[in-house]
Amino acid sequence: MADQDLRLPLPTDTPLDPPAAWAELRARCPVAHATLPSGDTAVYLTRYDDVRTLLSDPRFVRPTERDGAARVAPEGSGGAAATGSAAVAIPGRGEPHQRWRRRVGKYFTAKRMTALRPGMTRLAEDLVDAMLAQGAPADLRASLGFPLPVHVICDLLGVPAEDRDRFSRWSDSFLSVTRYTAEEIATAQREFTAYMARHVAAKRARPTDDLLGTLITDGEEEGGGPTDDELVATGMGLLVAGHETTANMIGKMAGLLLGDRSRWERLLADPSLVRTAVEESLRFDANLGFGLRRYLGEDAEIAGQVVPAGSTVVCSMPAANRDERAFTGADAMDLARTPNPHLAFGVGPHSCLGQALARTELQVVLETLLRRVPTLRLAVPVAGLRKTEGLLVGGLREVPVRW
Amino acid sequence: MKLTVDQDKCCGAGACVLSAPEVFDQREEDGIVTLLTSEPAAEHHVAVHEAAAVCPTAAIRVTETDRIAPPGRSRQARH
Numbered sequence: 001m002a003d004q005d006l007r008l009p010l011p012t013d014t015p016l017d018p019p020a021a022w023a024e025l026r027a028r029c030p031v032a033h034a035t036l037p038s039g040d041t042a043v044y045l046t047r048y049d050d051v052r053t054l055l056s057d058p059r060f061v062r063p064t065e066r067d068g069a070a071r072v073a074p075e076g077s078g079g080a081a082a083t084g085s086a087a088v089a090i091p092g093r094g095e096p097h098q099r100w101r102r103r104v105g106k107y108f109t110a111k112r113m114t115a116l117r118p119g120m121t122r123l124a125e126d127l128v129d130a131m132l133a134q135g136a137p138a139d140l141r142a143s144l145g146f147p148l149p150v151h152v153i154c155d156l157l158g159v160p161a162e163d164r165d166r167f168s169r170w171s172d173s174f175l176s177v178t179r180y181t182a183e184e185i186a187t188a189q190r191e192f193t194a195y196m197a198r199h200v201a202a203k204r205a206r207p208t209d210d211l212l213g214t215l216i217t218d219g220e221e222e223g224g225g226p227t228d229d230e231l232v233a234t235g236m237g238l239l240v241a242g243h244e245t246t247a248n249m250i251g252k253m254a255g256l257l258l259g260d261r262s263r264w265e266r267l268l269a270d271p272s273l274v275r276t277a278v279e280e281s282l283r284f285d286a287n288l289g290f291g292l293r294r295y296l297g298e299d300a301e302i303a304g305q306v307v308p309a310g311s312t313v314v315c316s317m318p319a320a321n322r323d324e325r326a327f328t329g330a331d332a333m334d335l336a337r338t339p340n341p342h343l344a345f346g347v348g349p350h351s352c353l354g355q356a357l358a359r360t361e362l363q364v365v366l367e368t369l370l371r372r373v374p375t376l377r378l379a380v381p382v383a384g385l386r387k388t389e390g391l392l393v394g395g396l397r398e399v400p401v402r403w
Numbered sequence: 404m405k406l407t408v409d410q411d412k413c414c415g416a417g418a419c420v421l422s423a424p425e426v427f428d429q430r431e432e433d434g435i436v437t438l439l440t441s442e443p444a445a446e447h448h449v450a451v452h453e454a455a456a457v458c459p460t461a462a463i464r465v466t467e468t469d470r471i472a473p474p475g476r477s478r479q480a481r482h
Binding site: 056101102103105106108109110111113114338339340341345346347348349350351352353355356359 | 412414415416417418419420421422424428429430431432433434435452453456457459460461
């Protein structure tokens with residue numbers, strides 16, 4: 001494949017299948033050059049070992065506006081997550097990043113997420129009951145995939161879930177590559193920031209025992225906890241990260257498991273496979289989104305080639321997750337695959353903070369659907385599912401189902 | 404089997420606890436890994452190897468193995 005033909009995002013024939021180019025790139029061109037929607041050029045990695053090594057290297061972090069790195073979004077259309085805007089006051093590297101991560105990470109431990117499980121299950125059951133009562137066909141994304149993670153992250157943070165319709169627009173603007181205009185993004189960013197600042201101010205005045213409230217109380221006890229700007233950025237970041245990707249993944253998981261109904265039937269016959277089936281759905285998801293970017297502040301050797309300082313690298317985790325060098329039968333879904341060291345949550349010191357939460361939510365959703373709606377099936381052919389477009393993260397616009 | 408963890412490398416993802424809750428735990432104060440045992444019983448060995456394989460920062464090291472060979476990266480489960 002000629003380098004200059006590679007434009008991200010790569011086209012796919014169907015919404016759940018990988019781009020045809022990945023296999024060829026992994027085989028012949030592991031350090032490719034790709035054109036981003038901005039017109040800038042980045043190095044594009046598709047092999048498992050290369051993606052894993054680069055993301056694990058603490059020298060390299062996500063680019064910020066100040067780096068002069070390749071831009072993802074065309075001028076003006078990028079949300080804060082795409083531009084690396086300085087408005088986001090979360091420390092991005094080194095020791096300050098590690099301190100922030102540990103301060104917040106303690107709220108997302110596996111044990112805490114397991115303790116939330118019964119509540120999540122009740123919530124999933126209520127949402128499924130409402131979907132069943134409303135009658136087929138239904139959109140699984142709107143009925144369950146979106147509201148469940150929104151409720152859970154709002155409870156954790158201590159903000160009201162009733163505002164969820166606004167979150168959706170704010171979140172999409174935050175993650176915009178080409179969907180919104182500069183003006184729409186600026187308005188959404190301003191509203192979202194003001195909203196979170198009001199909650200932070202209220203919690204400063206009256207301490208609460210949710211995540212944001214506890215960050216404030218602990219910080220005040222230590223003397224010199226997070227600043228208001230850091231708290232607002234943390235709240236916004238967690239709210240976006242805490243629902244958008246999981247909502248998307250619930251829809252894609254349903255698409256993958258129902259699209260070939262023998263998969264669904266295998267899980268009905270053996271529900272003990274739910275845990276490994278969730279991991280395999282994460283590995284198999286070819287529509288994960290843009291991939292993770294890293295800015296090279298110094299030369300790096302990747303796949304035996306020197307990639308010069310100043311380069312921006314896009315790591316395609318979903319391409320790496322289909323690498324035969326790392327996964328036997330990589331192009332087949334094996335619901336019992338174990339271990340499954342996929343890179344859907346990234347890898348290294350910046351790997352997803354909320355991965356225990358996401359895993360628990362995905363397991364609860366799948367268990368609940370198998371138990372309550374065993375006859376579930378897609379209401380459209382797989383090819384009729386439509387991808388979301390123009391955002392950093394990939395998903396399905398709706399997931400029409402019957403039962 | 405003998406086991407060590409590198410708390411400086413750990414990023415608190417909790418993947419190990421989800422794989423092998425009888426062997427791994429996370430500190431209350433910052434989510435960093437701790438070991439409930441450094442010599443897990445044979446019944447947990449498969450789960451420990453899984454935890455080591457899926458750790459995002461490669462912070463888990465199996466220093467001594469017995470009986471069960473470490474599985475390959477993507478070994479098929481025996482179901």
